[in-house]
Amino acid sequence: MKHLLLTTIVAVLLVGCAVEERSAESTPAKAEVESQATNAPAVTVEPPVVKAEEPPPPRYEGPAPTVSIHEAAAQGNTGIVRQHLAIRPEGYVNTRTPSDWAPLHFAYAQGRSEMIRFLLDNGADYEAKNKLGQAPADIPLLKRNLKDSQFALVELYTSESCSSCPPAERLTAEIRRMALAKRLNIFCVSFHVDYFDGGSWSDGFSDGRFSARQRAYEHKRFSGMYYTPQMIVNGKYQTLGHNRANAFNAINRSLKLPAKVAVSVRQVKKEDGTIAVNACTLGEVEHAALCVALVEHGIKRRITGGENKGRVLSMDNVVLEFNCVELAGPTGHEFTFKLKFAPGEKGRNLGAVAFVQRTDNLDVLGAQATRIQLQSVEESNKEPSHNFQ
Numbered sequence: 001m002k003h004l005l006l007t008t009i010v011a012v013l014l015v016g017c018a019v020e021e022r023s024a025e026s027t028p029a030k031a032e033v034e035s036q037a038t039n040a041p042a043v044t045v046e047p048p049v050v051k052a053e054e055p056p057p058p059r060y061e062g063p064a065p066t067v068s069i070h071e072a073a074a075q076g077n078t079g080i081v082r083q084h085l086a087i088r089p090e091g092y093v094n095t096r097t098p099s100d101w102a103p104l105h106f107a108y109a110q111g112r113s114e115m116i117r118f119l120l121d122n123g124a125d126y127e128a129k130n131k132l133g134q135a136p137a138d139i140p141l142l143k144r145n146l147k148d149s150q151f152a153l154v155e156l157y158t159s160e161s162c163s164s165c166p167p168a169e170r171l172t173a174e175i176r177r178m179a180l181a182k183r184l185n186i187f188c189v190s191f192h193v194d195y196f197d198g199g200s201w202s203d204g205f206s207d208g209r210f211s212a213r214q215r216a217y218e219h220k221r222f223s224g225m226y227y228t229p230q231m232i233v234n235g236k237y238q239t240l241g242h243n244r245a246n247a248f249n250a251i252n253r254s255l256k257l258p259a260k261v262a263v264s265v266r267q268v269k270k271e272d273g274t275i276a277v278n279a280c281t282l283g284e285v286e287h288a289a290l291c292v293a294l295v296e297h298g299i300k301r302r303i304t305g306g307e308n309k310g311r312v313l314s315m316d317n318v319v320l321e322f323n324c325v326e327l328a329g330p331t332g333h334e335f336t337f338k339l340k341f342a343p344g345e346k347g348r349n350l351g352a353v354a355f356v357q358r359t360d361n362l363d364v365l366g367a368q369a370t371r372i373q374l375q376s377v378e379e380s381n382k383e384p385s386h387n388f389q
Contacts, residue, residue: 069095073103073119076112085122093124100130108136109143127268127278133332138280141264145368146282149259151185152251153355153367156241156317157214157230160203161196161306166313168229168241173316175251176297186251187353187369188317189293193228201305205318221362235357235364261285261366265292265354267373268334275339275372279354280332288358288365291324292335294372297349320350326359348374 065072065083069092072080081103085093094102104124107115116136120126127135134142156172158165172188179186191210192203218226222238229241234254239246261283268276279292297316303309321337335352355367 069093069103070097070101070106073112073115074106074110076107076110076115078115078118081115081118091123093119093122094128096128100128102128102130102136104128104136105130105134105139109139111140129332132280132330133278133334134280135266135268135278135332137266138264138278138332141266141368142262142280142282145259145262145264145366148185149262149366150255150257151187151234151259151367152254153234153353153364154186154188154247154251155232156188156190157193157210157226157228157232158190158241159193159196159206159228159306160301160303160308160313161201162228163307164242165229166308166311168231169313169315169317171242171244171247172231173297173314175247176316184255185367186255187355187367189295189319189353190315190317191319191322196228196306199305203306204301205320207319207322209322210319217362220360235362259283259366261288261356263290263354263356263366263368265352265368265370267352267370270336275337275350275352276334277352277354277370277372278332278334280330281327281356281366282330283366285327285330285356285365287360288356289324289326290331290333290354290356291322293319293353294321294337294339295319295351295353297351324357327356350374 064087065080067075067077067080069081069084069088072084088095094104096102102125104116104119104126105128107119126137129135154172154175156168158169169190172190175186176188178184179188191213192205192207193211193214194203194206194208195211197203197206214226214230217232217235217238218224221235230238231241231243231247231250232238233247233250237250237253239250241247261281263279263281265277265279268278270276275294277292279290281290296318299315299318300312301315302312320339323335323337325333350372351369352372353367353369356365357363358365
């Protein structure tokens, strides 16, 4: 019995030694296999006791894209764009050319609606600006305005205090409605001057800058006194603001000539509720400025002073804010305006008129307009609309 017990102990020890020897040999064998694996040959080995995590499958398996993402976007080829996005780093959907065109610029330029939607769904920046300050949606606006370039910018210099001004304001309101109905590029802006203000009453929309602008016309373009109501068309023709025949004659003469500069203007959505537009130009802009007027239509006010005291006046095209930037070449610029609105106010009829004007002789070289939608903070976070007027 004692002999059997000793034999059993020896057998157990021998088995234990054998197990330890095999375990000791496994480490160099594993190292050799790993070394071979890094050199790319396929080796058949016993699977390890603990399996490593398998890497995620590649997002795309297939041939490399044959054209750039920008060319594919211009062609409307979503398959190739999808390949680029699968193998490129995150954010590649907004990669730029040397002139800062993103794929979305090319899609808009070629009118690829399905590609536009695909790029936006995959994180494309709707307001990405190229070196000319153009966002993607500005490209088709400029192309359209190059083809349909005849225009007339009608400026009325007026005052709530002037008894001769209401007929002129009714005429410009009629001109605006006619232009909308016939789809003509006629844009009206009414600048309220401040030289009638005085005492305890002043025009609610008057601004010294508007009076200075009118005087600049008299100094650089026309001879004689400045007055209200004065109408100026394209910076070239001036007439008494309520002279219907002269007004339409100046407008018709202007509409026979093509614009020298294409202009686009488009509302930019802002989270803080401010009004912003992006205005762009294309063409020769030497000695010129890009101007934007924020206007309001359908205003009714009871006048408490001046020659119109006691009357309720209806006014369109009233300039609320006005800004200009000098141009060094074709470019775009974002204009922002801060207005006070009542909470939830959406009933105001607002628009923006953009135009390019020479700074020496005050000729207006091109113009365009857009409607302005009032937005709450919640609305400004929604996906942008792609229909612009």
